[in-house]
Amino acid sequence: MAPSLLSAAAAALLLASQAAAHFTVQYPPTIQPFSDDGEDQAPCGGYTPDLASASTVTEFHVGGDSIATKSSHSQQNWLYRITTDNSASSSANWTQIGAITTQSGAGAYCQSKITVPDAWVGKTAILSIVGSAPDGLLYQCSAVKFVAGTAPSTPSQCTTANGVESFGASDPALSALVSNGGGSSSSPTPSGTPSSSTPASSSGTPRPSTTPNAAAPAAAAAGVVGAVVFGVAAMLV
Numbered sequence: 001m002a003p004s005l006l007s008a009a010a011a012a013l014l015l016a017s018q019a020a021a022h023f024t025v026q027y028p029p030t031i032q033p034f035s036d037d038g039e040d041q042a043p044c045g046g047y048t049p050d051l052a053s054a055s056t057v058t059e060f061h062v063g064g065d066s067i068a069t070k071s072s073h074s075q076q077n078w079l080y081r082i083t084t085d086n087s088a089s090s091s092a093n094w095t096q097i098g099a100i101t102t103q104s105g106a107g108a109y110c111q112s113k114i115t116v117p118d119a120w121v122g123k124t125a126i127l128s129i130v131g132s133a134p135d136g137l138l139y140q141c142s143a144v145k146f147v148a149g150t151a152p153s154t155p156s157q158c159t160t161a162n163g164v165e166s167f168g169a170s171d172p173a174l175s176a177l178v179s180n181g182g183g184s185s186s187s188p189t190p191s192g193t194p195s196s197s198t199p200a201s202s203s204g205t206p207r208p209s210t211t212p213n214a215a216a217p218a219a220a221a222a223g224v225v226g227a228v229v230f231g232v233a234a235m236l237v
């Protein structure tokens with residue numbers, strides 16, 4: 001009896017520890033300490049940010065830099081967005097950076113080649129990292145200053161756990177949080193597995209008669225034969 005009670009208690013503890021910390025940000029450091037209870041509150045997970053008083057402002061290279069997270073969910077989607085709005089107010093104009101991606105597998109995940117338009121160089125901004133998880137949208141914020149060039153090295157916090165994979169995703173709940181969302185073609189491909197965004201990008205352009213349909217060439221050939229037969233018959237008349 002005692003052992004089963006013990007294991008039940010252990011299981012409950014395990015569940016509790018898994019429920020805690022939907023996701024945390026490993027890099028760049030967040031503006032305020034992590035609050036599990038507040039993480040579902042936009043825009044930063046339970047607080048109003050203030051760039052002016054942020055104690056840590058991390059340089060972020062527009063030519064490619066890292067965003068590292070650690071998730072307890074077995075699957076979720078990621079959106080990274082930036083604004084110069086000092087308090088990330090509800091009217092803030094958010095710009096998406098990188099592509100919306102699915103992380104499959106729990107644990108550490110890092111994209112090391114996130115790029116930002118050159119026009120942002122010199123600006124201090126809020127980087128908001130939004131996770132679309134089975135338990136809803138979750139938010140964290142970091143303060144960054146955009147600098148030119150590519151990050152000279154990858155921060156030690158930028159790791160991806162064994163078994164974690166990523167691929168391009170479409171997530172309307174996340175796209176609705178940015179003004180330039182919805183499959184911008186300038187988004188870089190995530191550094192993980194080749195993404196499924198290739199078919200999506202080709203869907204915009206209507207493909208004329210070159211559809212890879214096995215029946216089409218045969219039908220065309222039959223048409224040519226028919227026309228030739230008809231032509232010969234016409235000449236004979």
Ligand SMILES: [Cu+2]
Nearest residue numbers: 021022133135
């Ligand atoms: Cu969660």
